[in-house]
Amino acid sequence: xxxxxxxxxAGTPEIREQVALAPRTTLGVGGPARWLVEAREEADVxxxxxxxxxxxxxxxxLGGGSxxxxxxxxxxxxxxxxxxxxxxxxxxxxxxxxxxxAGEPWDDLVxxxxxxxxxxxxxxxxxxxxxxxxxxxxxxxxxxxVSETVVRxxxxxxxxxxxxxxxxxxxxxxxxxSAFKRREPGRFVVLAVTYRLRPGGAPTLRYADVERHLAxxxxxxxxxxxxxxSVLEIRRSKSMVLDDPADPNRRSCGSFFLNPVVPAADAxxxxxxxxxxxxxxxxxxxxxxxxxxxxxxxxxxFRRGHDAGAVALSTRHALAIVARDGARARDVAxxxxxxxxxxxxxxxxxxxxxxxxxxxx
Ligand SMILES: Cc1cc2nc3c(=O)[nH]c(=O)nc-3n(C[C@H](O)[C@H](O)[C@H](O)COP(=O)(O)OP(=O)(O)OC[C@H]3O[C@@H](n4cnc5c(N)ncnc54)[C@H](O)[C@@H]3O)c2cc1C
Numbered sequence: 001x002x003x004x005x006x007x008x009x010a011g012t013p014e015i016r017e018q019v020a021l022a023p024r025t026t027l028g029v030g031g032p033a034r035w036l037v038e039a040r041e042e043a044d045v046x047x048x049x050x051x052x053x054x055x056x057x058x059x060x061x062l063g064g065g066s067x068x069x070x071x072x073x074x075x076x077x078x079x080x081x082x083x084x085x086x087x088x089x090x091x092x093x094x095x096x097x098x099x100x101x102a103g104e105p106w107d108d109l110v111x112x113x114x115x116x117x118x119x120x121x122x123x124x125x126x127x128x129x130x131x132x133x134x135x136x137x138x139x140x141x142x143x144x145x146v147s148e149t150v151v152r153x154x155x156x157x158x159x160x161x162x163x164x165x166x167x168x169x170x171x172x173x174x175x176x177x178s179a180f181k182r183r184e185p186g187r188f189v190v191l192a193v194t195y196r197l198r199p200g201g202a203p204t205l206r207y208a209d210v211e212r213h214l215a216x217x218x219x220x221x222x223x224x225x226x227x228x229x230s231v232l233e234i235r236r237s238k239s240m241v242l243d244d245p246a247d248p249n250r251r252s253c254g255s256f257f258l259n260p261v262v263p264a265a266d267a268x269x270x271x272x273x274x275x276x277x278x279x280x281x282x283x284x285x286x287x288x289x290x291x292x293x294x295x296x297x298x299x300x301x302f303r304r305g306h307d308a309g310a311v312a313l314s315t316r317h318a319l320a321i322v323a324r325d326g327a328r329a330r331d332v333a334x335x336x337x338x339x340x341x342x343x344x345x346x347x348x349x350x351x352x353x354x355x356x357x358x359x360x361x
Pocket of ligand 1: 026060061062063064065066067068082102127128129130131132133134136137138139140141188189190191239240241242252253254255356
């Protein structure tokens with residue numbers, strides 16, 4: 001699919017034309033990038049931005065493609081694939097600061113920190129994608145979010161052209177959200193992230209499923225490694241780890257919808273429409289209430305494995321839309337819209353997609 005490399009000026013990384021994006025995403029659908037560049041050095045990112053600016057073309061940043069729905073028409077932009085590598089560690093008092101380049105595979109970093117006995121990322125085991133995307137949606141799972149450990153984000157500001165170091169407290173982290181995603185999407189290219197971890201620290205145990213799993217394994221005083229093993233097993237049982245090429249639920253971007261966070265009165269109205277006092281709901285410190293998108297989808301009448309032709313709901317998780325052979329981005333988007341409309345009509349709450357859409361699928 002990719003055309004011959006385009007020759008570039010000395011010092012500018014190779015920019016290729018019409019590069020297929022589907023194989024670079026976990027859903028495996030969508031059209032090509034008008035241009036694509038592999039940025040292996042920080043200077044490559046700056047050079048790519050200058051190249052795009054000179055031609056007046058848009059820029060998109062690609063990590064592992066695990067939270068992306070690319071339109072069938074592709075993207076008329078220069079896609080910068082962030083392939084920066086490297087991990088550095090530095091003591092920070094009793095803690096340790098681990099700085100990883102944006103192109104480091106996320107789960108390799110988690111494994112390394114667990115092996116070293118550094119607490120803080122263990123519950124985030126098995127999440128696909130690269131380090132650079134973790135601050136974008138404040139990646140979280142099983143009772144942990146990266147916002148708890150991110151102390152610095154090194155990023156290139158595409159507006160000023162300068163490299164900035166943002167403190168974790170300036171990143172505007174919220175549930176699956178951040179200033180990078182909310183305020184000015186695409187403005188910052190994340191180059192590296194620093195996580196502050198606790199050497200010898202106890203693992204985080206805030207999630208009933210993990211505690212139950214550990215208890216079932218007979219683990220009374222879990223280590224970081226025990227928690228990582230339980231999280232990976234639970235995730236595998238839901239097809240939420242991408243290590244089995246034969247898994248028919250493999251082609252997804254994980255949870256397709258966010259858990260809605262609504263005012264208490266709206267949560268009560270949803271509960272009344274659902275007619276089930278057991279509806280899962282979690283009051284938040286700010287008075288809002290978080291609902292379970294998966295529960296709402298099932299309550300609205302969708303079963304796991306719901307078949308919509310080239311796409312389906314995962315047989316193991318109602319929140320994951322799975323692409324099959326021949327699926328197009330528009331099939332994924334159509335099922336997503338159908339689910340949104342049905343949940344809204346039956347229960348009065350509109351689900352918001354979690355993945356980022358490139359173009360209009
Ligand atoms: C099976 C499965 C399970 C998942 N489970 C979870 C989970 O438990 N919790 C969770 O939070 N997420 C989960 N996800 C979603 C996804 O893995 C995460 O959001 C991940 O952080 C995305 O990383 P990526 O490198 O693939 O980003 P991409 O999909 O490539 O990009 C996602 C967004 O981030 C931007 N971006 C990527 N890299 C950079 C960068 N360096 N600088 C600036 N912007 C950038 C992109 O432009 C895009 O807007 C899951 C996905 C799958 C497929």
